[in-house]
Amino acid sequence: xxxxxxxxxxxxxxxxxxxxxxxxxxxxxxxxxxxxxxxxxxxxxxxxxxxxxxxxxxxxxxxxxxxxxxxxxxxxxxxxxxxxxxxxxxxxxxxxxxxxxxxxxxxxxxxxxxxxxxxxxxxxxxxx
Numbered sequence: 001x002x003x004x005x006x007x008x009x010x011x012x013x014x015x016x017x018x019x020x021x022x023x024x025x026x027x028x029x030x031x032x033x034x035x036x037x038x039x040x041x042x043x044x045x046x047x048x049x050x051x052x053x054x055x056x057x058x059x060x061x062x063x064x065x066x067x068x069x070x071x072x073x074x075x076x077x078x079x080x081x082x083x084x085x086x087x088x089x090x091x092x093x094x095x096x097x098x099x100x101x102x103x104x105x106x107x108x109x110x111x112x113x114x115x116x117x118x119x120x121x122x123x124x125x126x127x128x
Contacts, residue, residue: 008046011063012053013038013115019050022114026081058116066121071100071107074121078111086110086118 013019020038024031030041038050048064068074075085075098085099088110095101100109106124113119 008049010049010051011059011117012056013050013113013117014053014056015114016050016052018114023050026078026083056115058112059118062110062118062120064117064119066119068121068123071109071121071123072098075100075109078121083111086112 023029032039040048087099088095093101106122108120108122110118110120
């Protein structure tokens with residue numbers, strides 16, 4: 001029944017102007033604002049809607065993954081734009097000093113948007 005529906009995902013943020021600046025200027029995505037919400041246009045052709053929520057609580061899991069050819073190079077470039085990568089010392093996914101996990105599964109690095117939502121850059125053939 002929904003096979004041909006052009007589904008999209010969405011998540012909340014607590015500050016639309018900060019989110020717009022981060023996603024458009026820092027990450028370089030195409031961002032449109034409409035009726036107080038943001039629409040992200042991703043390279044895959046997918047769209048994601050960001051909506052304001054006063055009592056926003058950041059997601060405790062990765063909500064958006066960006067496949068890249070080279071995680072190390074992408075981490076360096078994003079750090080130059082002010083992005084801080086998460087350093088995980090405990091648990092199954094320990095990262096190095098750059099915030100990169102190199103273990104079983106894809107090479108991946110996690111960071112947060114201004115609302116505290118968790119995003120990632122990862123390199124893994126066949127995932128995207």
